[in-house]
Amino acid sequence: xxxxxxxxxxxxxxxxxxxxxxxxxxxxxxxxxxxxxxxxxxxxxxxxxxxxxxxxxxxxxxxxxxxxxxxxxxxxxxxxxxxxxxxxxxxxxxxxxxxxxxxxxxxxxxxxxxxxxxxxxxxxxxxxxxxxxxxxxxxxxxxxxxxxxxxxxxxxxxxxxxxxxxxxxxxxxxxxxxxxxxxxxxxxxxxxxxxxxxxxxxxxxxxxxxxxxxxxxxxxxxxxxxxxxxxxxxxxxxxxxxxxxxxxxxxxxxxxxxxxxxxxxxxxxxxxxxxxxxxxxxxxxxxxxxxxxxxxxxxxxxxxxxxxxxxxxxxxxxxxxxxxxxxxxxxxxxxxxxxxxxxxxxxxxxxxxxxxxxxxxxxxxxxxxxxxxxxxxxxxxxxxxxxxxxxxxxxxxxxxxxxxxxxxxxxxxxxxxxxxxxxxxxxxxxxxxxxxxxxxxxxxxxxxxxxxxxxxxxxxxxxxxxxxxxxxxxxxxxxxxxxxxxxxxxxxxxxxxxxxxxxxxx
Amino acid sequence: xxxxxxxxxxxxxxxxxxxxxxxxxxxxxxxxxxxxxxxxxxxxxxxxxxxxxxxxxxxxxxxxxxxxxxxxxxxxxxxxxxxxxxxxxxxxxxxxxxxxxxxxxxxxxxxxxxxxxxxxxxxxxxxxxxxxxxxxxxxxxxxxxxxxxxxxxxxxxxxxxxxxxxxxxxxxxxxxxxxxxxxxxxxxxxxxxxxxxxxxxxxxxxxxxxxxxxxxxxxxxxxxxxxxxxxxxxxxxxxxxxxxxxxxxxxxxxxxxxxxxxxxxxxxxxxxxxxxxxxxxxxxxxxxxxxxx
Numbered sequence: 001x002x003x004x005x006x007x008x009x010x011x012x013x014x015x016x017x018x019x020x021x022x023x024x025x026x027x028x029x030x031x032x033x034x035x036x037x038x039x040x041x042x043x044x045x046x047x048x049x050x051x052x053x054x055x056x057x058x059x060x061x062x063x064x065x066x067x068x069x070x071x072x073x074x075x076x077x078x079x080x081x082x083x084x085x086x087x088x089x090x091x092x093x094x095x096x097x098x099x100x101x102x103x104x105x106x107x108x109x110x111x112x113x114x115x116x117x118x119x120x121x122x123x124x125x126x127x128x129x130x131x132x133x134x135x136x137x138x139x140x141x142x143x144x145x146x147x148x149x150x151x152x153x154x155x156x157x158x159x160x161x162x163x164x165x166x167x168x169x170x171x172x173x174x175x176x177x178x179x180x181x182x183x184x185x186x187x188x189x190x191x192x193x194x195x196x197x198x199x200x201x202x203x204x205x206x207x208x209x210x211x212x213x214x215x216x217x218x219x220x221x222x223x224x225x226x227x228x229x230x231x232x233x234x235x236x237x238x239x240x241x242x243x244x245x246x247x248x249x250x251x252x253x254x255x256x257x258x259x260x261x262x263x264x265x266x267x268x269x270x271x272x273x274x275x276x277x278x279x280x281x282x283x284x285x286x287x288x289x290x291x292x293x294x295x296x297x298x299x300x301x302x303x304x305x306x307x308x309x310x311x312x313x314x315x316x317x318x319x320x321x322x323x324x325x326x327x328x329x330x331x332x333x334x335x336x337x338x339x340x341x342x343x344x345x346x347x348x349x350x351x352x353x354x355x356x357x358x359x360x361x362x363x364x365x366x367x368x369x370x371x372x373x374x375x376x377x378x379x380x381x382x383x384x385x386x387x388x389x390x391x392x393x394x395x396x397x398x399x400x401x402x403x404x405x406x407x408x409x410x411x412x413x414x415x416x417x418x419x420x421x422x423x424x425x426x427x428x429x430x431x432x433x434x435x436x437x438x439x440x441x442x443x444x445x446x447x448x449x450x451x452x453x454x455x456x457x458x459x460x461x462x463x464x465x466x467x468x469x470x471x472x473x474x475x476x477x478x479x480x481x482x483x484x485x486x487x488x489x490x491x492x493x494x495x496x497x498x499x500x501x502x503x504x505x506x
Numbered sequence: 507x508x509x510x511x512x513x514x515x516x517x518x519x520x521x522x523x524x525x526x527x528x529x530x531x532x533x534x535x536x537x538x539x540x541x542x543x544x545x546x547x548x549x550x551x552x553x554x555x556x557x558x559x560x561x562x563x564x565x566x567x568x569x570x571x572x573x574x575x576x577x578x579x580x581x582x583x584x585x586x587x588x589x590x591x592x593x594x595x596x597x598x599x600x601x602x603x604x605x606x607x608x609x610x611x612x613x614x615x616x617x618x619x620x621x622x623x624x625x626x627x628x629x630x631x632x633x634x635x636x637x638x639x640x641x642x643x644x645x646x647x648x649x650x651x652x653x654x655x656x657x658x659x660x661x662x663x664x665x666x667x668x669x670x671x672x673x674x675x676x677x678x679x680x681x682x683x684x685x686x687x688x689x690x691x692x693x694x695x696x697x698x699x700x701x702x703x704x705x706x707x708x709x710x711x712x713x714x715x716x717x718x719x720x721x722x723x724x725x726x727x728x729x730x731x732x733x734x735x736x737x738x739x740x741x742x743x744x745x746x747x748x749x750x751x752x753x754x755x756x757x758x759x760x761x762x763x764x765x766x767x768x769x770x771x772x773x774x775x776x777x778x779x780x781x782x783x784x785x786x787x788x789x790x791x792x793x794x795x796x797x798x799x
Contacts, residue, residue: 092583092627096567107633108568119629121622122721130586220771283632319635321554420567462582463571 086135087112088463090186091119095466100374100415101423101456102466102505103241107317107325111284116193116216116225117186125190135186141470143501146173147247150494177202178245178501181209191216195231208300210271223279230273230298234289234313236329236365237376239269243415243425246497249452249474252411253429254380259405260446261391261437262384264359265297266335272298272311285317287329295336295356306351309335315365324369332362339387340395348394357385363410376413382406389437405437407446421461425472426453442479442490450476456503468503549644551612554637556644564642568634572627577649579709587627590711592743597650598708600741601726606748608659609652615643617727624723625716662738662750664731668759670774672782677757678764683793685752687761690715690745693793695768700795701745708743715746718768733762 088095095102098109105113118124148171157163182198193216199209212229232240237252244250255269274293280286291311296302315329338353363380389405392398411429418424431448454472474497482489549556565573572587574580577594584591592599601618602610610618619639622630631639647653668674682688690705692698697717707713716725726736737758740748753761766775 091629092572092581092587093629094567094571097571108629108631111633112629119622119627121627121629122625122723123627282630285633317633319637321635321637322560324638325633325635419563 086137086183086186087117090129090133090135092463094461094463095458096420096461099241100417101243101420101458102468104243104415105238105241107284107327110287111280114222114225114278114280114284114287116191116214118191118193118216124187126187135184137183137185137505138180139183139503139505140180141178141245141501141503142175143178143245143470143499144173144175145246145500146171146498148494148496151491173498180204182206188213195229221279222282225278225280227276227278228274230271230300231276232271233268233291233311233331233333234276234278234287235268235331236313236315236327236367237378237413242413243423243456244427244452244454244472244474245470245501245503246452246454246472246474246499248450248476248495248497249427249454249472250497252378253448253450253476254378254409254411254431257382257407257409257431257446257448259382259384259389259407259433259437260441262389262405263391264335264337264384264388266309266333266359266361267297268333268361268380270298272309273300274308276311285319285325285327287313287315287317289313293335302350306353307336307338307356309333320369323371324374326369327367328364329366330362330364332360334358334360337388338394339392343395355387357387359384359388372417374415374417376415377410378413379408379410381408384437386437391437399438401438401440403437403439404435405433406435407431407433409448411450421458423456424453425455427451440488442488444479445481445490447479448476450474454499465506466504470499470501470503472499472501473497474499549640551640551643552616552636554640556640556642556647558641558645558648561641561643561645564638565645568631569642569646577646583627588711589626589707589713590709591627593709594646594649596743597652598743600743602659602739602742603661603735604659604739605662605750606740606742609656611658611661612640612643614658615646616640619643621723621727623725624721625714625725662735664734664738665755665759667730667734667762668756670763670778672778674760674763675767675775675779675782676764678760678762679790679793681753681757681761682764685749688793691718695719695765705745707745713744718765719770722769722771730759730762730766733765734758737761 087093087098098105098112100106112119122128148169150169151167152170153165154168154170155161155163156166179200179202182200183196185193185195185197187193193214195210195212195214197208197210198206200206208230210230210232212227212231214225214227216225218224218226232238235255239252239255242252252269256267258264258267272291272293273296274291276289276291278287278289280288289312293309293311294302295307295309311331311333313329313331315327317325317327320326336356336358338356340353340355341348342352343349359382361380361382363378365378366376368375368377383404383406386392386402386404387398390399390402392402409429409431411427413427414425416424427450429448429450429452431446433443433446436443436445452472452474454470454474456471457469459467459469476495478493478495479490480493482491549558570581572579572581572583572591573594574584574591579591579593581591597609599610599615599618601621601623602608602614604610604614616636616639618628619631619634619642622628634642689699689701690697692702692715695718697715699715702715705713705715722728724733724736725741726732736746737753738748738750740746740750749758763775766773767779769776
């Protein structure tokens with residue numbers, strides 16, 4: 001996995017090298033990938049084969065777009081989302097009790113989750129349940145999808161690598177499978193809850209997406225809960241429980257964005273390894289969390305960190321009367337990454353990193369209801385220290401002219417709930433670089449615009465299993481390095497996804 | 507505006523138009539014969555006006571799995587859960603502030619929804635807005651004609667609590683014996699009295715007496731006043747009858763204080779009780795059948 005990330009970083013470096021000149025090429029081992037040649041492509045299919053996570057696949061996918069590599073051949077590997085009918089079976093509640101439209105949580109579902117997957121009716125422990133009950137859930141999504149990407153460089157004469165290159169729009173389509181989630185979650189005892197989520201790509205290569213243990217209501221106090229393991233950050237708008245599945249729309253670009261050339265591997269939407277202290281009021285209207293996380297972006301087994309990040313979240317909900325429950329919150333993530341290592345034979349020794357430099361992500365989010373209409377606004381400001389933003393080679397001085405990179409991003413997502421079994425969705429998303437790592441880089445390089453809309457129909461709704469008939473169209477524009485090495489050259493790459501899926505969960 | 511921006515804007519516009527058309531279609535479907543806000547019966551629920559048509563939507567979302575489409579307690583989960591869900595067509599409710607046999611107040615129903623019922627599948631619906639609960643309650647009231655022909659009872663008056671003393675606890679223990687609470691709840695309050703086995707409710711469904719030793723809450727509340735109120739109102743539809751004819755005035759607090767000693771958490775009553783037991787345990791007659799003694 002680390003080598004994969006390195007490759008993604010190298011691609012970024014290569015992309016930036018086009019814009020900032022040959023000086024940066026010396027710090028990259030990927031000088032062969034300075035143009036949009038397909039021989040350096042990482043496709044999602046390959047990601048699936050070598051066992052990367054959906055997150056890595058996403059990054060490779062975005063990187064391929066930003067490097068203007070053929071993306072239309074990418075196979076579907078969505079960020080998996082979560083919904084747990086095992087809980088519905090345990091407690092006899094319909095999906096709709098906890099979800100606005102599964103997998104998105106409603107206010108009651110949030111309370112249930114905050115309580116450690118407990119209803120607090122003295123029937124939460126396994127000993128209170130029928131022996132036949134076992135808290136396991138699977139989710140998988142057969143589908144048809146079409147992917148399209150503009151301005152892809154292809155050989156002028158197919159099969160003739162010497163014929164020069166020309167731009168073409170590439171389209172592919174066909175039937176496919178998503179990966180699969182294999183969930184088990186629940187309680188070990190009263191106020192001791194757990195999650196173990198094995199998630200696969202569409203080649204059934206599994207990884208630990210989330211594994212954690214949570215001690216709930218410490219001292220019989222809902223304001224004190226301690227979770228240890230790998231878990232989703234306490235984002236007000238969860239990317240793990242949202243209503244989009246396609247290649248383009250199946251993750252928030254803002255949650256995974258890295259500044260062009262940056263070596264920071266962190267994503268707000270990535271599950272992290274660490275410990276989280278959290279608390280909430282009895283109705284979960286007031287919530288907070290503070291987490292200490294290993295600086296490895298949640299990669300278990302990775303020992304090249306030896307440092308820690310911190311994440312803070314706070315949100316407050318209000319009884320909006322007939323409108324619904326309205327929530328607003330703020331968050332901040334402060335991380336660090338080493339820029340110097342002990343070496344052996346010139347190679348960095350894992351875990352020996354020092355001279356750490358910081359990055360941060362901060363912003364606010366909301367969840368507002370207007371009767372059946374739900375608005376989910378999200379804003380993020382990101383900043384990477386110059387060392388990190390410039391992708392400086394470890395143990396080397398800061399490149400001349402390097403500076404912090406910063407950007408602003410956000411989205412507005414809207415759901416219209418026609419009824420509990422039919423929802424319409426749409427999302428507008430934008431990312432704008434406000435400062436590149438080098439002044440000579442095009443100011444718009446890396447900018448993203450995206451729009452998605454779709455619908456989910458749940459043909460039946462009860463407390464044992466779920467099925468959603470999912471339709472979605474998603475369009476994304478990414479400002480990528482230009483075709484030539486001309487300084488300041490950029491090109492707008494449009495990618496789109498059309499998806500029809502049967503999203504089932506048992 | 508650039509071509510790209512126009513493209514995005516056009517798609518966004520299409521999505522909004524799609525949403526509006528869909529919304530209009532749903533609006534045109536009407537209320538399925540249920541009165542809208544301000545129409546028909548008085549739907550005032552505490553500070554809000556309940557909207558049965560809206561309440562039906564929320565009832566289907568949150569309640570129907572157990573209480574059933576027709577409010578008769580025959581939801582899809584009913585065969586698998588104990589105790590059985592409430593049958594709203596009978597309008598008989600356990601948790602009330604009103605005398606046995608009368609309808610509860612709206613506040614009683616709201617409290618039950620917010621609080622849930624311990625040792626049952628009824629969870630605490632704390633996050634739901636008051637208006638949403640009012641809507642649900644106004645819809646639940648359409649299941650029984652009692653809500654059109656009867657008024658809720660007058661809430662029983664709970665007197666000021668007497669001090670927690672050893673004398674009060676011992677008096678309560680005597681009442682626990684005298685009124686044969688132990689026959690259902692067990693001599694030690696474990697819900698395992700000789701009558702507990704095979705106990706049924708008014709619909710002939712199995713039901714279990716509360717086990718005080720594992721509960722930091724009661725069926726209908728958490729406070730001493732809640733427990734006192736339960737003695738006076740009984741839990742309609744269950745074998746737990748009202749003791750309002752037998753327990754008068756401050757005597758009810760004695761029983762409250764004794765029952766509090768059985769609970770698993772550290773209560774003032776339990777502290778006094780344990781201290782006293784350390785030196786006086788031998789003075790107590792066992793709770794239970796004393797006819798042979």
